[in-house]
Amino acid sequence: MTAIGVQIINTLLLIRLLDSTNLNKMVVIHGEPLTFTNYSTSSLNWNSCMSYCYQMLTCIAVHYYDQNPECQIFEIGKIHDLKQLDAYSGKIMAVKMLSNPTQCSSTSDGNSMRGEVSTSSMYQNYSITANLDIWSISASPLYKCPDSFRLFHRVLGMWCIGVSTVYFIFKLGQIQVVVTGPITQQDGSQLCIQDYLGVLSGFDSRDELRYMIDTVVLLVPSNTAYLWYGYWINGFRKETCRFSNQTGSDCSGIKGFTLTDPLLSNREWYLWGYDGQPNGMSDGLGTSNCIANRVNIHDGGGIDDIP
Ligand SMILES: *[C@@H]1O[C@H](CO)[C@@H](O)[C@H](O)[C@H]1NC(C)=O
Numbered sequence: 001m002t003a004i005g006v007q008i009i010n011t012l013l014l015i016r017l018l019d020s021t022n023l024n025k026m027v028v029i030h031g032e033p034l035t036f037t038n039y040s041t042s043s044l045n046w047n048s049c050m051s052y053c054y055q056m057l058t059c060i061a062v063h064y065y066d067q068n069p070e071c072q073i074f075e076i077g078k079i080h081d082l083k084q085l086d087a088y089s090g091k092i093m094a095v096k097m098l099s100n101p102t103q104c105s106s107t108s109d110g111n112s113m114r115g116e117v118s119t120s121s122m123y124q125n126y127s128i129t130a131n132l133d134i135w136s137i138s139a140s141p142l143y144k145c146p147d148s149f150r151l152f153h154r155v156l157g158m159w160c161i162g163v164s165t166v167y168f169i170f171k172l173g174q175i176q177v178v179v180t181g182p183i184t185q186q187d188g189s190q191l192c193i194q195d196y197l198g199v200l201s202g203f204d205s206r207d208e209l210r211y212m213i214d215t216v217v218l219l220v221p222s223n224t225a226y227l228w229y230g231y232w233i234n235g236f237r238k239e240t241c242r243f244s245n246q247t248g249s250d251c252s253g254i255k256g257f258t259l260t261d262p263l264l265s266n267r268e269w270y271l272w273g274y275d276g277q278p279n280g281m282s283d284g285l286g287t288s289n290c291i292a293n294r295v296n297i298h299d300g301g302g303i304d305d306i307p
C-alpha cells in the first residue's frame with residue numbers, strides 16, 4: 001500500500017475471528033480517538049471489546065486505556081480521526097476494515113483501509129487514510145431504504161425497490177373488511193410519489209426481477225380464478241407507437257415505451273411474456289399503454305402491455 005503501511009508495521013496485530021460470513025478484521029494499533037461526535041461504553045475487557053465491535057454491524061472502532069479500563073465503542077460516522085501512539089501510552093484501538101478473504105497478511109500491506117456496513121436494505125462505507133500518525137476516517141452518505149424495501153447497488157447508483165399493495169377498507173356493520181384491489185398505473189405511480197417520493201421501478205438486473213417476482217408470488221391467493229396477477233412497473237407507451245400502422249423499429253418491444261426510472265442503465269430485464277407480448281398495438285384500440293409484471297402462485301409470467 002502506501003508509505004503509512006511501513007510506519008505501522010511494528011505495532012500491527014491482526015485478529016481474525018472464526019466467522020465465515022464476516023469479511024472484516026480488526027486491525028490493532030496503539031492509539032486514541034482524536035475527533036469524534038459520540039461513543040458508547042461498556043465494561044467489557046479488551047478482548048471482548050474487540051469481539052463486540054467485530055460482531056456489531058455499525059461499530060468501526062474501539063478504544064481501551066488500561067488506566068481507565070472501559071470499552072469505548074465508535075460507530076460509523078461518529079469518529080473522524082484517531083492518533084497513533086507508542087506502546088508506552090497504554091492506549092489501544094482496534095479498527096474494523098475489510099479483509100482479503102484469501103489472505104491473512106501480517107503486514108499493513110494486507111490492509112484494505114476501507115470498510116462497509118451493509119445489509120439488504122442499507123449501505124454505508126468508509127475509507128481510512130493515514131498521514132504521519134493521524135488516521136482519518138471518511139464515511140460515505142448512508143443509503144437506507146424504507147421498511148420492507150430492498151437496496152440494489154445499480155451501475156448508476158443506489159436504488160430501493162419495494163412492492164406496494166393497495167388495500168381497500170369497507171365497513172360492514174361493525175366489521176372492517178380489508179381487500180386488495182386493482183388500481184390504474186397512473187394511481188400506482190401517484191402512490192409511489194405520495195408515500196415514498198418515488199417512481200415506479202423498472203428492472204436493471206436479473207436480481208431485481210427475481211426479487212420482485214419472489215416477493216409478489218407470495219401475495220397471490222392460492223384459490224384465485226385469474227390466470228395472472230399484475231404489478232405495475234415503469235413504462236408508458238409513446239404516442240407514436242400505439243397502432244399497428246405506426247410500425248417501425250422505434251416502436252419495437254420496449255423501445256415503444258418511455259421509461260422514467262432515473263437509474264435504469266439497460267432494458268434487458270424487461271422480459272415480455274411468451275404469449276406474443278407486447279400485443280397492444282394490434283388491437284386497434286390504442287389503449288394498452290402501461291406495463292405490468294405478471295405472476296401466478298408459482299412464478300413470473302413475463303411483462304404485458306395492458307390499459
Ligand atoms: C450519544 O450516544 C448515546 C448512546 O448511543 C445516545 O444516547 C446519545 O443521544 C448520543 N448523543 C449524541 C449527542 O449524539
Ligand SMILES: *[C@@H]1O[C@H](CO)[C@@H](O)[C@H](O)[C@H]1NC(C)=O
Pocket residue numbers: 114115125126127140153
Ligand atoms: C463506497 O461506495 C460507493 C458506492 O458504491 C463507491 O463508489 C465507493 O468507491 C466506495 N468507497 C469505498 C472506500 O469503498
Ligand SMILES: *[C@@H]1O[C@H](CO)[C@@H](O)[C@H](O)[C@H]1NC(C)=O
Pocket residue numbers: 243244245246284
Ligand atoms: C392508424 O390507425 C388508427 C387506428 O386504426 C387510426 O385511427 C389512424 O387514423 C391511423 N393513422 C394513419 C396515419 O393511418
